Amino acid sequence: MPRTLDPTPASDTRRAIARDAAGVGVAVGLYAVSFGVLAVAAGASTAQAMAMSLLVFTGASQFAFIGVISGGGGAAAALAPALVLAARNAVYGLSVAPLLRGSLGGRLLRAQLVIDESTAMARAQDTPEDARFAFLATGVSVFVCWNAGTLIGALAGSGLGDPRDLGLDAMFPAAFLALLSPQLRRPGAPRVAVTGAAIACVLITLTPAGIPIVAAVLALLPAARVTWRDRGRPAAAVRA
Amino acid sequence: MTWGAILGLALVSYLFKAVGPVLIGARPIPDGTRALLDLAAVPLLAALILVQTVSTDGSYSVDARLPALGVAALLIWRRAPFLVVILAAAATAATLRLV
Numbered sequence: 001m002p003r004t005l006d007p008t009p010a011s012d013t014r015r016a017i018a019r020d021a022a023g024v025g026v027a028v029g030l031y032a033v034s035f036g037v038l039a040v041a042a043g044a045s046t047a048q049a050m051a052m053s054l055l056v057f058t059g060a061s062q063f064a065f066i067g068v069i070s071g072g073g074g075a076a077a078a079l080a081p082a083l084v085l086a087a088r089n090a091v092y093g094l095s096v097a098p099l100l101r102g103s104l105g106g107r108l109l110r111a112q113l114v115i116d117e118s119t120a121m122a123r124a125q126d127t128p129e130d131a132r133f134a135f136l137a138t139g140v141s142v143f144v145c146w147n148a149g150t151l152i153g154a155l156a157g158s159g160l161g162d163p164r165d166l167g168l169d170a171m172f173p174a175a176f177l178a179l180l181s182p183q184l185r186r187p188g189a190p191r192v193a194v195t196g197a198a199i200a201c202v203l204i205t206l207t208p209a210g211i212p213i214v215a216a217v218l219a220l221l222p223a224a225r226v227t228w229r230d231r232g233r234p235a236a237a238v239r240a
Numbered sequence: 241m242t243w244g245a246i247l248g249l250a251l252v253s254y255l256f257k258a259v260g261p262v263l264i265g266a267r268p269i270p271d272g273t274r275a276l277l278d279l280a281a282v283p284l285l286a287a288l289i290l291v292q293t294v295s296t297d298g299s300y301s302v303d304a305r306l307p308a309l310g311v312a313a314l315l316i317w318r319r320a321p322f323l324v325v326i327l328a329a330a331a332t333a334a335t336l337r338l339v
Contacts (some may be wrong), residue, residue: 007333023322044241051243055250060288065249066241068296075245086253088284093260095277100261111258116288119281167333170305173293174312174329180285181316189282196283197290204295216287223279227272 013130019123021137024117027175028059029145035062036153042070046154053150058115059172061085064209084210091217092119099132112140120179174205188223189220195219304336 039049061082068078122135195215203212
């Protein structure tokens with residue numbers, strides 16, 4: 001996400017956020033097409049593929065779920081990695097909770113938009129107001145595009161060919177890197193990122209799918225220890 | 241594929257998402273905790289990038305995704321728009337698999 005450090009007028013900032021949110025949505029929509037194709041190939045009906053994208057609305061979990069099913073696994077075997085992957089949204093939800101103030105009904109509604117992309121876009125902003133705008137713009141953009149893409153993919157069936165031949169699987173890490181890079185400006189963030197990646201790397205072959213990603217939050221422990229030690233002190237800064 | 245499993249996944253996924261916004265709500269969060277939560281997505285995103293680049297189905301596998309990520313990193317460093325970054329990554333991987 002190209003974000004300059006120069007002070008810019010608020011309207012320019014909002015326009016830039018909206019443009020980025022639309023870009024994220026289109027990117028996710030393209031990947032959703034492959035989800036629709038793969039879901040139908042794994043034995044789901046179009047209605048089931050749509051139910052997943054509307055109600056589950058967590059890409060990595062949905063892919064994990066149909067991946068196990070298409071590999072011959074049962075529902076229980078498919079649920080475990082999908083739920084572990086979904087658990088990271090709890091961390092995201094805690095992270096963006098202060099931005100989602102409002103009535104209980106409003107919070108319950110906005111909670112469905114808590115995903116990788118909306119959280120990362122919110123965290124990349126400099127003010128709480130911009131962060132809230134970025135969260136909602138990205139969440140809605142991704143929700144619409146993710147579901148439109150799923151529908152197109154499910155209806156098109158397997159006519160599109162192997163998503164790997166189109167390089168669609170390479171789009172996810174590229175997208176996450178673009179979302180991660182502005183956050184690396186935060187104090188301690190580069191070290192936390194490297195530690196998290198290292199934890200995941202070690203666990204790839206040792207644990208079931210999903211665990212390496214969730215276990216990466218252990219990289220926050222040194223920063224959490226500093227926060228706990230400095231609790232109550234005014235303006236305590238987090239250092240990793 | 242059973243509807244029960246799909247709806248169960250939907251329900252638990254939603255509960256994960258809602259726990260922060262519903263429980264914390266408008267309560268103020270201490271500065272230190274806030275800064276820590278600001279960092280929370282960083283290790284998860286880094287882990288996602290790593291797992292989705294160098295592994296397939298629980299084993300290490302290096303393929304066209306790695307050079308594709310390199311192209312993406314270069315474009316991000318050059319401040320290219322998001323859509324350009326991910327389409328370039330897909331095009332890189334697709335081209336490398338073609339040859």
